Amino acid sequence: AQSVAQPEDQVNVAEGNPLTVKCTYSVSGNPYLFWYVQYPNRGLQFLLKYITGDNLVKGSYGFEAEFNKSQTSFHLKKPSALVSDSALYFCAVRDDSNYQLIWGAGTKLIIKP
Amino acid sequence: EAGVVQSPRYKIIEKKQPVAFWCNPISGHNTLYWYRQNLGQGPELLIRYENEEAVDDSQLPKDRFSAERLKGVDSTLKIQPAELGDSAVYLCASSLASGRPNTEAFFGQGTRLTVV
Numbered sequence: 001a002q003s004v005a006q007p008e009d010q011v012n013v014a015e016g017n018p019l020t021v022k023c024t025y026s027v028s029g030n031p032y033l034f035w036y037v038q039y040p041n042r043g044l045q046f047l048l049k050y051i052t053g054d055n056l057v058k059g060s061y062g063f064e065a066e067f068n069k070s071q072t073s074f075h076l077k078k079p080s081a082l083v084s085d086s087a088l089y090f091c092a093v094r095d096d097s098n099y100q101l102i103w104g105a106g107t108k109l110i111i112k113p
Numbered sequence: 114e115a116g117v118v119q120s121p122r123y124k125i126i127e128k129k130q131p132v133a134f135w136c137n138p139i140s141g142h143n144t145l146y147w148y149r150q151n152l153g154q155g156p157e158l159l160i161r162y163e164n165e166e167a168v169d170d171s172q173l174p175k176d177r178f179s180a181e182r183l184k185g186v187d188s189t190l191k192i193q194p195a196e197l198g199d200s201a202v203y204l205c206a207s208s209l210a211s212g213r214p215n216t217e218a219f220f221g222q223g224t225r226l227t228v229v
Contacts, residue, residue, distance in 0.1 A: 032215045043117075043204055043220035044156070051215040090155055094214050100169065101218070103155035 002027050004093050006104035013081045013111050021076040021107045023091030030096045033074040035065055038088040038106075047089075050074060061085070081111045115139070117221035119205050125227045131193035134224045138186070138207030145182060146218060147190050148204040156204055162188065163210065195228045202226070 003026045013019045025031055032051055036044040048059025055067045065076045076089060091104040118137040126132050138145050143164050148156035159178065161169040164185040173180065177196070182188040192199055202225050206218040 034217055036220075041222075041225075043119075043222045044206075046217045046219060049215070049217055092155075096214050099214050100158065103157075105155050106153070 002093060002095060002100070002102045004091055004102050004104040006089075006091055006107045008107050009105075010108040010110065013109070015083050015111050015113050016080050019078050019081045019085070019109065019111070021089050021091075021109060023074045023076065023104060025072050025074065025091070025093040025102075027093055027095035028097060031072075031074075032094045032096070033065075033067065034092040034094075034101070035059065035063070035074075035076050036090045036092065037061075038090065040087075044090065047076070083111045083113055085109060086111045117205055117207050117219055119203075119221035119224055121224055122222060123225050123227075125229060126195055128197055128228050129194040131191065132195050132226060133192075134190045134203050134205075134226075136188045136190070136205030136221060138188075138205070139219055141209070142207035142219075143185070143210045144208045144218075145188050146204075146206040146208075147180060147188070148206065150202045150204055150223070152201075159190070192226075195226075197228050200226055200228045 005024045034049045035047040038044050048057050050057050050067045058064045063078050088106050090106045092101050094101045120135050145162040147159040150156045160173045160180050162182045180190045202223040204223045206220045208218040209216045
């Protein structure tokens with residue numbers, strides 16, 4: 001069965017430091033992986049996706065994510081965090097045998113000045 | 114280009130009353146989703162449309178929830194009667210045809226429903 005795990009409910013990072021938000025997945029076919037961000041009282045905004053090819057994917061607002069097939073992970077990263085990055089981040093996966101998008105529970109990212 | 118538009122943004126109703134949410138997807142997007150999101154949790158799919166056809170409604174509580182997308186464009190989600198446990202944010206999203214599983218969905222701002 002398909003599943004997504006975001007092992008950290010909350011991640012705290014000081015402004016200017018690098019950040020990582022973790023995501024691991026389980027699918028039966030080839031994975032398509034997505035990251036979304038949700039600011040307070042807002043809908044979900046698409047950040048980036050992995051389809052195929054280069055394992056390092058670059059997205060909006062300076063975020064990137066690294067696909068690791070052997071570890072079945074797709075961690076979200078940013079070299080230097082901003083206070084405005086504070087939000088809720090969701091990882092999602094879909095495989096090519098099932099169009100249903102499976103969502104993680106979300107990770108709250110707090111960037112402290 | 115306009116994004117996914119939802120209305121209303123907020124709705125407070127008494128239990129047992131009906132409520133309806135409206136969604137207008139991005140122009141040209143054939144796939145439309147309705148999700149429910151509880152506080153601090155990920156979205157939960159209620160129903161997915163391909164044009165006017167509901168292709169996945171397995172998670173829709175059909176005793177009280179209904180949805181329609183009559184002309185394959187905008188959509189309405191209804192709850193009748195509402196229960197206290199229906200309090201949540203209802204999100205609408207759209208994407209190009211889901212026959213391409215690598216396509217991302219774009220979300221509206223959601224409707225926050227409070228049932229009292």
